[in-house]
Amino acid sequence: MQLTGSQVIIECLKEQGVDTVFGYPGGAILNVYDELYKHPEIKHVLTSHEQGASHAADGYARSTGKVGVCLATSGPGATNLVTGISTAYMDSIPIVAITCNVGVSLLGKDSFQEIDIAGITTPVTKYSFIVKDVEKLADTIRRAFDIARKGRPGPVLVDIPKNVTADLVEYTRQEIKLPERVTETITDSDIDNAIELIKASKKPYIFVGGGVVLSGASKELKEFVDKVNAPVCDTLMGKGAYDGTSDNYTGMLGMHGTKTSNLGVSECDLLIAIGTRFSDRVLGNPKKFADQAKILQFDVDAAEINKNIRVTSSVIGDVKEILTRINKKLTQLDHNSWVEHVLAYAKTFPLTYHKEGLSGPFVIEKIYEMTKGNAIMVTEVGQHQMWAAQYYKYSKPRTLLTSGGLGTMGYGLGAAIGAQTANPDRTVVNIAGDGCFRMNMNELATASREKLPLIEVIINNHVLGMVRQWQTLFYEKHYSATVLDDGVDYVKLSEAMGATARRVKTQEEFEKAFADALKSKTPFVIDCIIDSDDKVWPMVAPGKPINESFDEEDYNATQGGN
Structure with a gap:
């Protein structure tokens, strides 16, 4: 049957079993969104920013093992995906990013919102395609999904000029065969x-x-x-x-x-x-x-x-x-x-922390206790990420979603949206630092619109915690550009974006707030105020052997008890 390129894209997504896509529309991709409008069987989550869409596709993929899908328009829409694509690439996460570009006749002419996104993403994808002929569109999309899944998984980008989304082509549905495991190299x-x-x-x-x-x-x-x-x-x-x-x-x-x-x-x-x-x-x-x-x-x-x-x-x-x-x-x-x-x-040498007062390790241990170890834990990047790795006990795979290779601040909230969308009956908790939260906190509006009951826990020390830790240990306490004590009220910001929010300063306040969060049907933000100089222990200094790991007691001994 004869279909437009946009119709082919949607039919190919259905072939692949795609039930959810994350994205943000724009001029070049309008034909695709018009066709998507006619297919409610594919859920579209409108994020607040394209980077949020790429992280959401990543979180969907990590939590399910399926290929995550994100959509963006040309120019800045496409380039806003790059951080999320790079994050997925470093951690071998299968996502397919579909972008649309200016028409073929306008390529290479510095046209409005034109960018060579396939060229930009070549170093951070398993493969980047640009499809200039509608006859090749269906096979390219199928190949993209196959590459994303096969062997060591990873992201694939498919860029489609706008005229290709409107051109007509003969389309025949195909049954998709999942790639086989790599065994031919095993001797x-x-x-x-x-x-x-x-x-x-x-x-x-x-x-x-x-x-x-x-x-x-x-x-x-x-x-x-x-x-x-x-x-x-x-x-x-x-x-x-x-x-x-x-x-x-x-x-x-x-x-x-x-x-x-x-x-x-x-x-x-x-x-x-x-x-x-x-x-x-x-x-x-x-x-x-x-x-x-x-x-x-x-x-x-x-x-x-x-x-x-x-x-x-x-x-x-x-x-x-x-x-x-x-x-x-x-x-x-x-x-x-x-x-x-x-x-x-x-x-x-057990993992230890100061038991008095509110701290990152206490928060993580209490979350583990109150979720009975059954939550999908998502993190941003920094001290809170390490505490989440150290103090929550992960007994099943796909229950910690975190940017390991690229170390992407701002990853977690988008990824939590993807994970919660894919797992509506699971408790999803994103652990953030205040520095990370402010990078993509606009995605709270997305979570609120979608009525996602994810829990956002901000470990708020009013500094860039991990960088400050390095400045303390290795840079003579030169706290250059790491203090965030600027009066930003995350509770008011969260409420303004439709979430329930609490600020907590004690262990008892956190426990009560988290109990309420577990019962919430909409996003719930807990702003946890901790000390600016709390550190992640133990630690190995850069370039040192791992058997020279030191903890707080070791560090204080070398500093004469100070």
Whole structure:
């Protein structure tokens, strides 16, 4: 049948099973929005800003495992998506961004709101398309979804000139076949080498990254951990892939990881890294990282092998399939004495914070208690993000949504909108700092319009907390451009945008406010006033080995008790 390009776009979204899109209309994309108007089966969430749309698509994707979709018009509409696309790219999140451009005859002429968005996004997407011929439109959209899902997931952009959205073309519906898992790169010899390394190890440690979440391999990971009988640590992106309430779970690894994980990995003789890219925040000093250990890496992306750290052996392919094959061949091992040795560190060096007064760690622990660990936790970026990683126990995958690679301030509220839209019956909590909140707080208007019962918790220390922490520790307390004590009233702002809001200064006030938030049917903002100099402990100084992690007591000792 003959359809316009706009009709083809909508039909292709329906082919892919898309039920929700996030976006903001404009001149170049009007034909698409006119067609979308006729299809109420696809829910459109109008965000307050295109960046909010891209973060919402990301949060939708992270919380469901489906491809998130966002729409924007040409020029600034398209460029406003770039931060969200980059965020998804760094964390391997499948989204498809559809933009529309000026007509083909106007391309390259500096036309009004013309921009080469495909060129701009090429470095931060798996692929960027511009479709100048309506005959290629349907296949390009199908290919975009396939690329976004396949192998290591990631964002794809499709830019469509306005005339293409109006041109007619013959369209035939296709049944979509989801891409198969990457298995052709998994060899028997690599599997056997991995098993030999594991069997020869006396002190193995299992290090879990976001790839386990993306591949849906939590069940296989649990079986593998039980067979190896080893302690487990994770990255920020790996939270929930392994049950954080398990006895042999030792917490996050790296700059703000636990002393237990950092010391244990520094002593192990085999580090089994699963679906992780060895970021600089994990490695500390790469020359001294796990320097007593052989390193075995499982990853779907061959480019990650030997990129940041030299490994002894690797298996390349889908993590779920790799673990399935290893589990079939691996016999039960006994490393009880090693596990007990590592867990002794947990008793000696537990995560601690000052119990009096309102603080970030208290807020996170209380949220965990009051949600019974069943919330979808979303964060912005900074101290509050680290506290959310440290003090909430993630027992299931896709329950912590956070910008790990790009570290995008302003990510959380949009992502929480995406997660709440996709999971209407779940409790969704966004943890923000006051610096992050002010970046995209306009999305509260979106949450209010959509009547989303998400809970926004602002850890308000009136400063850019993490930057101030570095200024305190490494820059002689030169607080350059990090003080935010400017009289902005977040409660009034939130109420003005249709949310319920409370300001709390004590533990008791927070508990009462959060209990009310859990019963709310609309957005609820809690402005938590904490001390400006609260810090995230422990910490590894930049460039230092991870076994030189220090906490508040260590720091005060080096400062003569000050």
